[in-house]
Amino acid sequence: EKSYDFASMEATWADYWERENVFAPLDDGSKERRYVLDMFPYPSGDLHMGHAEAFAMGDVVSRFWMQKGYDVLHPIGWDSFGLPAENAAIKNNTHPAEWTYKNIETQAASFKRYGIAVDWSRRLHTSDPEYYRWTQWLFQQFYSKGLAYRKDSPVNWCPKDQTVLANEQVVNGACERCGTQVTKKSLNQWYFRITEYADQLLDDMEQLEGHWPDRVLAMQRNWIGRSEGAQVRFTINAGGGKPADELSVFTTRPDTLYGNTFFVVAADSELALDLVAEEQAEALDAYREEVKAFSDIERQSSDRPKTGVFLGRTAVNPLTGEELPIWAADYVLADYGTGAIMAVPAHDQRDLDFARAFDLPVRVVVDTGEGDPADTGEATIGAGTLVNSGPLNGLGKEEAISRAIALLEEKGHGEGQTIFRLRDWLLSRQRFWGAPIPIIHCAQCGEVPVPEDQLPVRLPSDLKGEDLAPKGQSPLAAAKDWVNVECPNCSGPAQRDTDTMDTFVDSSWYFLRFVSPDLETGAFDPDALRRWEPVDQYVGGVEHAILHLLYSRFFVKVIRDLGYLDYDEPFRALLNQGQVLNQGKAMSKSLGNGVDLGQQLNEYGVDAVRTTMVFASPPEDDVDWADVSPGGAGKFLARAWRLGQDVSSDPDTAADGGDEALRRVTHKTIHEAEQAVDAHKFNVVVAKTMELVNATRKAIDSGPGTSDPAVREASEAVAVLLSLYAPYTAEDLWHELGHDTPVLTAGWPTVDPMLLVEDTVTAVVQIKGKVRARLEVSKNIDAEELERLALEDDAVRKHIGEAPIRKVIVREPKLVNIVV
Ligand code: ANZ
Numbered sequence: 001e002k003s004y005d006f007a008s009m010e011a012t013w014a015d016y017w018e019r020e021n022v023f024a025p026l027d028d029g030s031k032e033r034r035y036v037l038d039m040f041p042y043p044s045g046d047l048h049m050g051h052a053e054a055f056a057m058g059d060v061v062s063r064f065w066m067q068k069g070y071d072v073l074h075p076i077g078w079d080s081f082g083l084p085a086e087n088a089a090i091k092n093n094t095h096p097a098e099w100t101y102k103n104i105e106t107q108a109a110s111f112k113r114y115g116i117a118v119d120w121s122r123r124l125h126t127s128d129p130e131y132y133r134w135t136q137w138l139f140q141q142f143y144s145k146g147l148a149y150r151k152d153s154p155v156n157w158c159p160k161d162q163t164v165l166a167n168e169q170v171v172n173g174a175c176e177r178c179g180t181q182v183t184k185k186s187l188n189q190w191y192f193r194i195t196e197y198a199d200q201l202l203d204d205m206e207q208l209e210g211h212w213p214d215r216v217l218a219m220q221r222n223w224i225g226r227s228e229g230a231q232v233r234f235t236i237n238a239g240g241g242k243p244a245d246e247l248s249v250f251t252t253r254p255d256t257l258y259g260n261t262f263f264v265v266a267a268d269s270e271l272a273l274d275l276v277a278e279e280q281a282e283a284l285d286a287y288r289e290e291v292k293a294f295s296d297i298e299r300q301s302s303d304r305p306k307t308g309v310f311l312g313r314t315a316v317n318p319l320t321g322e323e324l325p326i327w328a329a330d331y332v333l334a335d336y337g338t339g340a341i342m343a344v345p346a347h348d349q350r351d352l353d354f355a356r357a358f359d360l361p362v363r364v365v366v367d368t369g370e371g372d373p374a375d376t377g378e379a380t381i382g383a384g385t386l387v388n389s390g391p392l393n394g395l396g397k398e399e400a401i402s403r404a405i406a407l408l409e410e411k412g413h414g415e416g417q418t419i420f421r422l423r424d425w426l427l428s429r430q431r432f433w434g435a436p437i438p439i440i441h442c443a444q445c446g447e448v449p450v451p452e453d454q455l456p457v458r459l460p461s462d463l464k465g466e467d468l469a470p471k472g473q474s475p476l477a478a479a480k481d482w483v484n485v486e487c488p489n490c491s492g493p494a495q496r497d498t499d500t501m502d503t504f505v506d507s508s509w510y511f512l513r514f515v516s517p518d519l520e521t522g523a524f525d526p527d528a529l530r531r532w533e534p535v536d537q538y539v540g541g542v543e544h545a546i547l548h549l550l551y552s553r554f555f556v557k558v559i560r561d562l563g564y565l566d567y568d569e570p571f572r573a574l575l576n577q578g579q580v581l582n583q584g585k586a587m588s589k590s591l592g593n594g595v596d597l598g599q600q601l602n603e604y605g606v607d608a609v610r611t612t613m614v615f616a617s618p619p620e621d622d623v624d625w626a627d628v629s630p631g632g633a634g635k636f637l638a639r640a641w642r643l644g645q646d647v648s649s650d651p652d653t654a655a656d657g658g659d660e661a662l663r664r665v666t667h668k669t670i671h672e673a674e675q676a677v678d679a680h681k682f683n684v685v686v687a688k689t690m691e692l693v694n695a696t697r698k699a700i701d702s703g704p705g706t707s708d709p710a711v712r713e714a715s716e717a718v719a720v721l722l723s724l725y726a727p728y729t730a731e732d733l734w735h736e737l738g739h740d741t742p743v744l745t746a747g748w749p750t751v752d753p754m755l756l757v758e759d760t761v762t763a764v765v766q767i768k769g770k771v772r773a774r775l776e777v778s779k780n781i782d783a784e785e786l787e788r789l790a791l792e793d794d795a796v797r798k799h800i801g802e803a804p805i806r807k808v809i810v811r812e813p814k815l816v817n818i819v820v
């Protein structure tokens with residue numbers, strides 16, 4: 001007799017799948033389609049436990065849909081541009097491509113071993129010229145629509161890495177990567193005008209409601225941050241050597257205009273420099289130096305003491321006519337609203353903190369029934385009745401907001417306004433390992449896009465090691481042969497743009513490339529797009545809840561508006577898998593609690609590891625590797641596989657008949673497993689398989705035996721269920737059962753609804769010949785179970801009391817006779 005040998009199964013079936021091309025879709029429109037996508041990996045070293053978890057989950061969905069008979073597109077690729085490759089190249093004096101493609105090969109081999117059901121023929125790498133050619137092409141489409149543009153702007157700058165950082169790469173004022181204090185630097189940078197789509201990005205989230213995790217939707221909403229309120233214009237008095245001027249502010253609370261007691265402008269803004277009175281200029285300069293060191297997040301934090309400088313000027317409130325001082329402070333952000341605020345300390349906590357720090361007046365204008373903020377130190381922000389507010393007195397908050405806007409509009413001092421927190425997407429990077437921005441700068445013609453037939457603008461292959469070290473400008477600038485070109489327009493001398501694109505650009509459209517990955521005449525084949533998109537199920541980590549998803553959503557909307565697509569959202573449904581922890585903590589080198597995936601696979605086998613991942617909890621929850629048992633999973637798999645050794649290997653013995661009790665279990669299991677997959681409770685699928693294996697084993701050992709058709713039916717169902725998460729065991733079992741086609745072509749078994757109807761009977765429990773209880777039990781209940789139910793029944797226990805039980809006679813399913 002054979003024994004369960006995962007290593008030999010892995011060797012046999014991985015080759016078989018490749019030979020049989022099992023995982024590729026037909027792609028001919030003959031079947032209803034489904035598109036499943038796992039967020040593509042970054043090639044840093046070999047696969048880790050996190051990949052193993054994520055891809056096990058995506059594979060359950062994909063394999064389920066394959067079994068259900070859909071034409072399933074489940075591709076894989078690599079997000080292969082980015083800094084780590086460049087840093088490795090500097091360290092090892094190589095080209096980043098070396099590190100990148102070596103790691104990709106390693107990961108690809110591991111993915112194949114891991115048995116994920118992906119169509120390998122569609123594999124792509126964003127660092128391939130055949131791919132980034134189209135990233136550049138897309139950039140140009142955006143450019144031609146005015147959606148890509150350059151401007152000077154202060155950017156987060158890491159002095160050590162010599163690169164621009166996105167806001168989210170600044171953690172507590174320091175570079176996320178190297179911990180160096182981040183400063184601000186003014187640079188000419190490329191942006192995508194994502195703010196033009198802010199409204200759509202918010203409104204279209206309605207289509208995702210219920211299909212994306214709520215928290216991801218909330219994070220997106222927050223990031224886009226739509227605020228409704230008013231723009232209000234104030235006059236600034238001449239003074240301090242400066243002429244009269246105007247100052248606009250954005251406020252969400254125009255109802256509080258009468259409580260406005262001072263103004264604040266962002267200390268680091270141009271506005272502050274324009275406004276400051278000559279005698280205060282020095283103080284402002286000193287203060288601006290001081291605030292440079294803080295990130296936006298720190299600047300807005302409420303527990304930092306408020307700092308600021310008086311600018312020596314005053315402004316006039318358009319409703320009250322009051323003359324109020326103008327301050328500069330760092331809690332007002334230069335790039336939100338107008339970079340200036342009307343401070344209402346009674347009803348805004350940060351304004352109150354500032355007022356208390358600098359002894360400025362606090363005036364309550366909304367009576368909320370709470371204590372005076374000037375005394376309590378707590379701003380009252382809730383609803384109430386307007387007081388001290390002239391024409392607004394007596395109104396509620398909402399009415400007062402509309403009334404104030406109407407007053408402003410009447411007098412020409414302002415109007416209703418909606419603004420967004422979302423900023424345009426800073427996409428240029430002064431680094432090497434990314435897609436070059438396909439623009440040529442000509443002294444005569446200005447910015448000239450590289451003609452389409454000259455794409456891709458390839459990265460030079462001769463730069464390596466130190467050539468790539470950060471120098472404050474892109475390493476590409478040093479490649480003179482590469483930089484100096486003829487202007488495509490006037491043929492005069494011109495220079496290539498030396499910046500590369502943020503790698504988020506690459507990943508904002510890769511899901512579109514998978515439908516026609518080898519197409520040389522376009523980024524995507526419109527027919528194929530129509531056939532496959534949008535993605536039905538996207539799977540990936542919650543760390544991408546904001547940027548990657550937002551950028552992909554933006555890209556799809558722009559590409560739609562360019563006429564290539566006809567839908568609004570790239571990902572119909574999103575599943576965030578949990579993390580794999582060890583001893584309750586994320587795995588990390590410093591904690592020394594890392595678990596090596598390769599080692600786990602060697603010890604327990606692919607299927608046991610995958611089964612453990614899936615069984616541990618619903619996919620969204622974290623898995624603590626210290627609490628699970630891949631060894632136990634292996635035992636279960638061996639037990640399942642052994643069914644194939646016992647059941648006759650002639651598939652023709654399959655018939656609809658056989659032991660009804662087992663058939664009921666089989667059909668119920670299939671039905672419940674299907675519901676569980678749909679509800680993303682993949683762990684339940686494993687639990688249900690375990691029950692079915694037990695029931696089948698029992699039928700073999702002490703029931704109708706191996707030749708009963710119900711036993712074959714059950715064993716085949718086990719193979720199909722296993723095929724969702726334990727592909728090697730499933731394939732081997734399926735073949736042991738006499739099939740010679742892949743288990744993924746078995747098809748999801750059809751459930752006979754008649755077998756789902758629970759047949760129950762009323763069982764009578766007698767004590768000393770008297771009926772003491774009636775139980776509703778399954779018609780197929782066994783004696784042991786019926787006896788247990790009878791003895792557990794409250795009424796029965798009461799009647800037995802302390803008396804010793806002499807004998808229990810069971811006539812299942814209808815009678816239990818207890819003798820005491
Ligand atoms: C007066 C006021 C009174 C305000 C009040 C709030 C409460 P959200 O909802 O986030 O959009 N603000 C405006 N521009 C700012 C900037 N550049 N930096 C920091 N704060 C700024 O917040 C809008 C509110 O934040 C605005 O409404 C403004 O303060 C402040 F009882 O105006 B408010």
Ligand code: ZN
Pocket residue numbers: 442443444445446487488489490491492494
């Ligand atoms: Zn020119």
